Amino acid sequence: MKTIVVAQQKGGVGKTTLALNIALYFARNGANVAIADADAQGSLTASADLLEGLRLVSVQEVLNNRAEADLVVIDTSPRNDADLAKVLALADFVLIPVKPGYLDVLALKDTQAILQQAGIKKAGIILNMVQHRNAVTREVQELLQGFSIPLMTTQIFQRVAYTRSTMTNGVFGSDDVKAQAEIENLADEILDNL
Numbered sequence: 669m670k671t672i673v674v675a676q677q678k679g680g681v682g683k684t685t686l687a688l689n690i691a692l693y694f695a696r697n698g699a700n701v702a703i704a705d706a707d708a709q710g711s712l713t714a715s716a717d718l719l720e721g722l723r724l725v726s727v728q729e730v731l732n733n734r735a736e737a738d739l740v741v742i743d744t745s746p747r748n749d750a751d752l753a754k755v756l757a758l759a760d761f762v763l764i765p766v767k768p769g770y771l772d773v774l775a776l777k778d779t780q781a782i783l784q785q786a787g788i789k790k791a792g793i794i795l796n797m798v799q800h801r802n803a804v805t806r807e808v809q810e811l812l813q814g815f816s817i818p819l820m821t822t823q824i825f826q827r828v829a830y831t832r833s834t835m836t837n838g839v840f841g842s843d844d845v846k847a848q849a850e851i852e853n854l855a856d857e858i859l860d861n862l
């Protein structure tokens with residue numbers, strides 16, 4: 669079983685959205701995928717009934733190795749709580765969504781410190797909610813170079829298909845082929861790291 673943890677010490681950056689979309693992508697490609705929600709706010713849990721092809725398992729089941737899946741995708745809270753430490757200890761890859769803004773990049777410092785403490789070896793920063801007119805600025809790229817976590821090649825743009833993706837069983841249930849290609853590219857990059 670491989671475990672992908674989606675983490676970032678900031679809310680509203682797309683952790684839950686990317687967790688469910690990559691999980692749905694892997695499930696569409698035949699993997700036995702489970703999702704787990706380590707965020708007490710429970711956004712992923714609340715969405716799970718709408719997501720076909722994904723089984724919601726508890727964090728406890730994952731920790732006890734009872735999830736019975738090829739792949740588990742775990743959504744986490746922006747808080748550095750006990751569950752975060754426990755699931756990071758199991759992570760094969762940590763996906764870190766970051767919005768391309770100055771304050772968003774600064775929030776990465778806390779996340780990077782937590783990952784270092786957890787001894788995480790494989791992680792990637794995914795730029796999310798990139799805007800066309802305001803594509804990732806040189807300032808943000810320079811700031812990102814100050815972090816030891818590699819930046820993924822894929823960028824996820826701001827698209828309505830993502831906002832609606834809980835209702836459409838992911839972007840693959842929409843007709844937005846650009847969003848679909850972004851999730852596919854992101855998933856492939858993650859697979860290369862597993």
Ligand SMILES: Nc1ncnc2c1ncn2[C@@H]1O[C@H](COP(=O)(O)OP(=O)(O)O)[C@@H](O)[C@H]1O
Binds near residue numbers: 679798830
């Ligand atoms: N790439 C994107 N384009 C448009 N809306 C997005 C995108 N990523 C996330 N969102 C929206 O932004 C909001 C916050 O995303 P969410 O996944 O809940 O963040 P987090 O789990 O980090 O708090 C949600 O309303 C979600 O639908």
Ligand SMILES: [Mg+2]
Binds near residue numbers: 707711744
């Ligand atoms: Mg969330």
